[in-house]
Amino acid sequence: MAELVWSTLQTQCLNRRIPDAATLQSEVAAWETERNELDVTVNWQFTNEDARTKLRRLYPTIEDTEN
Numbered sequence: 001m002a003e004l005v006w007s008t009l010q011t012q013c014l015n016r017r018i019p020d021a022a023t024l025q026s027e028v029a030a031w032e033t034e035r036n037e038l039d040v041t042v043n044w045q046f047t048n049e050d051a052r053t054k055l056r057r058l059y060p061t062i063e064d065t066e067n
Contacts, residue, residue: 004042008035 013031018024046054 009028009031013027018027051058
């Protein structure tokens with residue numbers, strides 16, 4: 001999930017040249033405040049079961065680890 005937030009931050013806030021660290025800190029804080037006020041959530045496309053089926057090697061089941 002952190003990758004999703006980082007990608008969104010880059011697209012919405014860091015898509016331009018920022019002159020100094022103080023401005024960067026201020027811009028990121030303002031972006032974060034707005035996102036928190038909007039109560040932005042992630043719309044997951046996979047259920048756990050779908051992920052285990054499609055990405056089996058990344059989501060082993062208990063039965064897989066017992067053998």
